Amino acid sequence: LKKIQVAIDGPASAGKSTVAKLVANNFSYVYCDTGAMYRSITLKAMRLGYNLSDEIRVVEMLKDTDISFEPNAEQQKVFLDGQEVTNEIRQEDVTNSVSEIASLSGVRFDLVKRQQQIASNGGIVMDGRDIGTTVLPNAEVKIFLIASVQERAERRLKDNAEKNIHVPLDQLKKEIEDRDYKDSHRQISPLVKADDAIEIDTTSMSISDVVNEISKIIKNNG
Numbered sequence: 001l002k003k004i005q006v007a008i009d010g011p012a013s014a015g016k017s018t019v020a021k022l023v024a025n026n027f028s029y030v031y032c033d034t035g036a037m038y039r040s041i042t043l044k045a046m047r048l049g050y051n052l053s054d055e056i057r058v059v060e061m062l063k064d065t066d067i068s069f070e071p072n073a074e075q076q077k078v079f080l081d082g083q084e085v086t087n088e089i090r091q092e093d094v095t096n097s098v099s100e101i102a103s104l105s106g107v108r109f110d111l112v113k114r115q116q117q118i119a120s121n122g123g124i125v126m127d128g129r130d131i132g133t134t135v136l137p138n139a140e141v142k143i144f145l146i147a148s149v150q151e152r153a154e155r156r157l158k159d160n161a162e163k164n165i166h167v168p169l170d171q172l173k174k175e176i177e178d179r180d181y182k183d184s185h186r187q188i189s190p191l192v193k194a195d196d197a198i199e200i201d202t203t204s205m206s207i208s209d210v211v212n213e214i215s216k217i218i219k220n221n222g
């Protein structure tokens with residue numbers, strides 16, 4: 001069976017990473033969470049006290065920044081310069097600052113190259129915002145996952161509770177809307193559905209329903 005490229009894009013908290021990981025497992029494909037890459041460099045720049053819109057400095061920083069993933073059944077571990085940052089990159093301060101760094105063209109140029117390298121042999125499920133449009137425009141399967149803001153905020157509330165993070169639902173809704181607005185309105189590769197992507201509204205679907213639907217699409221394309 002040919003090992004294809006699967007691109008999964010969509011707005012914040014639409015369940016992309018949960019679903020992408022399970023789909024990758026189904027086919028023994030590699031899973032790559034590109035949001036974790038943008039989050040990791042945001043964390044590093046914040047720790048260094050950089051101004052997040054200082055493109056020259058941030059791009060310079062990327063030259064000696066290593067981001068790697070360790071696959072793990074439950075949760076994929078993320079390493080920044082050899083140090084685990086899996087939980088740190090999900091903190092509220094990183095989440096609410098990442099769109100700023102992600103709008104810098106030099107940053108996108110660098111990370112997109114890394115992502116294309118990771119996907120070059122196929123057998124990959126990659127999730128993000130611009131995978132179907134920019135990173136893997138020739139991906140055999142492109143999925144665009146959406147869900148209502150209310151549903152996405154409720155899912156995030158549940159996730160947060162497990163991590164002992166407590167932010168009220170209304171604030172989560174506002175943060176999700178703000179991030180979607182920034183990601184959809186930036187100049188370089190904004191969040192947009194690729195013309196040839198299949199849109200799936202997950203608002204009233206279970207995780208396994210979504211995984212099964214995408215798996216079916218992959219089988220029909222493989």
Ligand code: C5P
Pocket residue numbers: 012013034035036038039098099100102127128129130131179183
């Ligand atoms: O997917 P996740 O919510 O972890 O992504 C965090 C942020 O990283 C997004 O809000 C967006 O600003 C940025 N991002 C991006 N392009 C991608 C993946 C993520 O700009 N391919």
